[in-house]
Amino acid sequence: MKQLIEYLAKSLVENPEAVRVTEQRLNDSMVLELKVANEDLGRIIGQKGQTVKAIRQLLTAAATKTKTKVSLIVQE
């Protein structure tokens, strides 16, 4: 799932080198934190949060598949 976010983020931004994803696990749940370059923040979030919403939707599908809980935080 970490790779999924990494791939999506790197494909959407202008500055792929600045993409960092960290994961924290707690029992059967996971928190992913995504960091991108400041000027790419808009590309990740999208209009009215449309892009980040779509990313989370795919993440939820992946989590359902592995029967875990996952949340995504986009860091400013």
Add this chain to the structure above:
Amino acid sequence: MKEVTKEAKTVEAAIVLALKALGCAREEAEIEIVQEPIKGIFGMAKMAKVRATSKGESSPDELKEEETERRQEEAVGKEEMQAAAQMAQNSIKYILTQIGMQNIKIKTREEEENTVILDIHCESEGLLIGRHGQTLASLQYLVNRILHHKANRMIRYVVDVGGYKTRHKTILEKMAKRIAQKVAETKEEEQLKAMSAYDRRIIHLCIKDNPDVVTYSLGEGNFRRVVIAPKGKTAPKEQ
């Protein structure tokens, strides 16, 4: 020499309208702005007005030819389309593998100009479609964003899973026809449930040729829904 006067919300839009009516290019016409648009408190107090006079003898036929020429230029070449389809396939495959899907097969085809349709077959297709096709819509949106970032922006990508969209379209059309008939008989309008823009379009197109009813949409954003009304009734003005 021909002269037309057109009104529109903006000067630019009025010019476009006038040129279309004349059937000539911008360089071939004399354009005079009669009225700049004035904004009132409630929308437009005065529309923009322009007068255009054609200088040349360019006929509408010539314009048509020009237009088709431009279209052909705009149409993306076959090789580029194939390359784009391949890139989209790879991208989807990678995403699905990361989600944990197995036995992924993707068929690509081209139906309309500059549109690639990618039909995915894999296990647990239901999960990939999601509630009301939400997961599928997200996947399609992201694939479009990613590929427009990497390659030609002219190409649209339609992502389908196991023919879900085709099935869904047939269901919507059946429902639309059934309700249209009911409205025609009872002469009472009926509101459908809230739908996405794409789904609403399917309904509008399906009923557009029915002489007994008209359709329009009501509501904002995620709550926007189609209303099927008996003929003669006009849509309420939207703010």
